[in-house]
Amino acid sequence: MSQRLESLPVQLFIKLFEQVIQRIATKKKTREVASMWASVANSFSAVWIADASTLEAIKKHLGQLQEKTDTVSNTTGVLHF
Numbered sequence: 707m708s709q710r711l712e713s714l715p716v717q718l719f720i721k722l723f724e725q726v727i728q729r730i731a732t733k734k735k736t737r738e739v740a741s742m743w744a745s746v747a748n749s750f751s752a753v754w755i756a757d758a759s760t761l762e763a764i765k766k767h768l769g770q771l772q773e774k775t776d777t778v779s780n781t782t783g784v785l786h787f
Contacts, residue, residue: 711719739747746753756764
């Protein structure tokens with residue numbers, strides 16, 4: 707596959723790339739949301755889900771940043787641990 711892409715004319719690659727990007731953008735817009743999550747989807751552009759180990763790592767990292775500077779203090783208020 708990579709050898710084929712290397713021999714592909716640049717203009718054709720650009721057209722293919724633009725079509726792929728357009729399809730990805732279209733798919734994101736047309737994604738259906740279950741009715742029970744409609745209010746969440748209307749209020750937020752994205753929802754991130756993390757397990758406890760990820761949250762602990764974020765908490766530790768934010769704590770280290772807060773020791774270095776006070777600019778993180780507003781961000782830590784959003785994350786309730």
